[in-house]
Amino acid sequence: MLSKLKDIEIPPDKPFDNDALGLESIAENLTKLIHSTTEPFVFSINSPWGGGKTTFIKMWMQSLISLGHPTFYFNAWETDFTEIPLVSFIGEVRNFIETQEPAGENRKKKIEKVKKINGNLSKAIAPLLVKYLSRNAMDIEAFKTLLDIDDKGKNEISIDISKLAEKGLSQFREQTECINEFKTQLAEAASNLISLEDGQGPFIIFVDELDRCRPSYAIELLENIKHLFSVPNIVFVLGIDSGQLQHMVKSLYGVGMDAEGYLKRFIDLEFTLPKPELNPEDQRETFPSHLFHQFQIDKLFEAQNKGVDEHYNIVRIFSELSELFNFSLRDQIQCFTQINLTYQAVGVDSNYAYYLIFLICLKAKNRTLYYRLNDKMTTTEEIFDFLLEGREESVLFSEKSRVWTVIEAIIIQHLNKESISEYIKDKTKTGAISVRTKQLQEYTSISGVLTELRRVQRQMFDKVEFTSNFTL
Numbered sequence: 001m002l003s004k005l006k007d008i009e010i011p012p013d014k015p016f017d018n019d020a021l022g023l024e025s026i027a028e029n030l031t032k033l034i035h036s037t038t039e040p041f042v043f044s045i046n047s048p049w050g051g052g053k054t055t056f057i058k059m060w061m062q063s064l065i066s067l068g069h070p071t072f073y074f075n076a077w078e079t080d081f082t083e084i085p086l087v088s089f090i091g092e093v094r095n096f097i098e099t100q101e102p103a104g105e106n107r108k109k110k111i112e113k114v115k116k117i118n119g120n121l122s123k124a125i126a127p128l129l130v131k132y133l134s135r136n137a138m139d140i141e142a143f144k145t146l147l148d149i150d151d152k153g154k155n156e157i158s159i160d161i162s163k164l165a166e167k168g169l170s171q172f173r174e175q176t177e178c179i180n181e182f183k184t185q186l187a188e189a190a191s192n193l194i195s196l197e198d199g200q201g202p203f204i205i206f207v208d209e210l211d212r213c214r215p216s217y218a219i220e221l222l223e224n225i226k227h228l229f230s231v232p233n234i235v236f237v238l239g240i241d242s243g244q245l246q247h248m249v250k251s252l253y254g255v256g257m258d259a260e261g262y263l264k265r266f267i268d269l270e271f272t273l274p275k276p277e278l279n280p281e282d283q284r285e286t287f288p289s290h291l292f293h294q295f296q297i298d299k300l301f302e303a304q305n306k307g308v309d310e311h312y313n314i315v316r317i318f319s320e321l322s323e324l325f326n327f328s329l330r331d332q333i334q335c336f337t338q339i340n341l342t343y344q345a346v347g348v349d350s351n352y353a354y355y356l357i358f359l360i361c362l363k364a365k366n367r368t369l370y371y372r373l374n375d376k377m378t379t380t381e382e383i384f385d386f387l388l389e390g391r392e393e394s395v396l397f398s399e400k401s402r403v404w405t406v407i408e409a410i411i412i413q414h415l416n417k418e419s420i421s422e423y424i425k426d427k428t429k430t431g432a433i434s435v436r437t438k439q440l441q442e443y444t445s446i447s448g449v450l451t452e453l454r455r456v457q458r459q460m461f462d463k464v465e466f467t468s469n470f471t472l
Contacts, residue, residue: 008055015062020290021052021329023273027060030271031067038202040230042266044238047273049211050330053239056273057206070193070203072096076221077209085221086228093205097189187231194233201233208239215248226266242270287332288318295340317354317403320396321361324387335364341467355456358407359464373411374461380412380423397436405439414457420444 011017016024034043047053061071072093079088194201207225210218225236246259253262292298292315318339322332338360343353363370369386372378388395396404412420424441 010059010062012062012066015059015066019059020287021056022286023052023056023059026273027056027063030060031064034202034204034235037235038233040232040234041202042225042236042238042268044240044242044267044270045273046240046242046270048328049241049244050328050333051241051273051275052329053273054208057208057237057239061204061206064204069201071206072204073206073208075209076207076218077212080213080217082217085217086224089221089224097193182228183231186229187233190231190233202235203233204235204237205229206237206239210238211241211244211248215251218245218248219252222263222266238267242272287329288315288322288336291332291336295336297340297343300343313354313403314357317357318361321358324389324395325361325365327361327364331364335360338464338467338470341470342463345467354403355407355410356460356463359460363464363468373414376415378415380408380415383411384408393434393436397434397439399435402439402443405436405443408436408440409444410457 008018008020016027030043034041045053045057047056058073061073064071074089074092076085079085079092082088190201190203193203207221210221213221222238229236242260242263245263249259249262250257253259289311292311297314298311318332318336321327325331327335335357339357342356342360359370362373366386369378369383373383384396409420412423420440421444424437424444
C-alpha cells in the first residue's frame with residue numbers, strides 16, 4: 001500500500017513517546033539549565049537543515065508546557081513575507097497572550113491583568129513601530145525641513161547644525177524612552193504569565209526556521225530580539241543552522257565579516273544537536289526502523305513471510321549507508337520515500353531488497369559513481385574504496401551477516417571484467433583469507449547464484465531509474 005510519511009505525533013502527556021532519535025535526555029538536561037536562570041538569555045539549538053531540530057523543539061516545548069512553563073512558538077519563515085520582522089513578531093506575541101483561556105476564578109483575574117498589560121505593551125511600542133514603518137519617508141522629509149532646501153534651487157542652502165543636532169537628540173531620547181517603557185511592560189507581562197502557571201518560570205519563546213528566511217529578515221529579527229526583548233524571566237530558544245546563518249551575515253555585510261563573532265553578540269549559548277547514532281550492533285538504528293514502519297514496508301514483507309529477517313536486513317544496510325554517507329535525517333527520509341515507491345510501484349524480490357537500497361543511497365550520495373556502475377565503467381574496488389574511505393573492511397563485513405557479501409557479488413557479476421573466482425583468487429594471493437573473501441567464496445559457490453545475480457542487477461537499476469522520475 002502506497003503511503004506518505006506522517007507528521008510525528010506529539011502526545012501532550014508524553015511528548016517524547018514517538019521520539020525515534022533518543023533526544024529526551026537532552027531535553028531534560030536543557031530544561032534543568034533553563035530552570036537555573038531568571039536572567040534574559042538567548043539559547044540556540046544548532047543543526048543542519050533536515051537535522052531534526054524542529055521536531056525536537058516541538059517535543060521539548062510540549063514537555064515544558066506539561067511542567068507548567070509558559071511557552072510560545074514563533075515560526076519566522078511563515079512571516080517572512082512581511083517587511084518588518086518586529087511588527088509580525090510582536091503581533092504574534094500579542095495574539096498568544098490574548099488567546100490565554102481562564103480556568104477558575106483566580107486564573108481568570110490573572111489573565112485579565114496580563115491582557116491589560118498586553119494593551120500597555122502595544123501602546124509602549126507603538127511610537128517605535130511607527131518609526132520602523134515610515135523611517136525612510138520621515139528621514140527624507142526631516143532633512144528637507146532641517147536643511148530648508150528650495151526645490152527650484154533659488155534660495156541659498158543654509159544648514160543650522162545646532163538645530164539638526166537638537167532634532168537628532170530629541171528623536172534618540174524618544175526612542176530610548178519608548179524602548180525602556182516597552183521593556184518594563186514586557187517584564188511585567190512575563191512575570192504575570194509565569195504566575196498563571198504557579199511560578200514555573202521563565203517564559204520561554206521558541207523562534208524556529210530562521211535559516212530559511214530572507215537574510216535581511218532573519219538578521220533584523222535577531223537584532224530586535226537582543227535589543228528589545230532582553231528582560232528578566234524571558235528566555236529565547238532559537239532553532240538555527242549556524243552555518244547558513246553565517247552565510248546570511250556575510251551576504252549582508254560582506255564576505256570579510258566575522259560572521260561567527262557577529263552572531264555571538266546575539267546568542268549567549270549555542271547547543272549543537274548531536275547526530276543520532278546509527279550503529280545496528282548497539283541497536284541504535286531507531287530512526288531507520290521508525291521509517292520502515294511509518295512507510296508500512298513491514299506489511300509488504302509480512303505478506304511474503306519475510307517480515308522479521310527483511311526488517312533486520314533493510315534497517316541494517318540503510319543504517320550503515322546513512323552512517324557511511326553522513327546522511328541527514330531529511331536525506332534518510334528522501335531515500336526511504338524512493339525505497340517505498342519502488343517496492344510499491346514495481347515490486348522487489350525480498351531476497352535482494354537491500355541491494356536496491358544500496359543503489360538508491362549510492363545515487364543520492366554520488367550520482368556519477370552510480371551511473372558509472374550502471375554503465376560498467378568502474379571497478380568493484382573503486383566502489384568499495386568509496387564506501388569505506390580508508391576504514392577497515394570489518395565496518396561492513398562480519399560473521400553475523402552476508403548482506404554486503406551479496407552486494408559485492410552482484411557488483412562483480414554485473415561489471416563482468418573478471419570472474420568472481422578470479423577476483424577471489426586475486427584476493428587470496430597473500431595467503432590470509434579475510435572474512436570478506438571467505439563469505440564471498442562460500443556464497444558464490446551455491447548453485448545457480450551467479451546467473452541469478454546477473455538478472456537481479458539489471459532489474460534493480462531499471463526499478464531505481466523508474467522511481468527517480470518522481471520528484472521527492
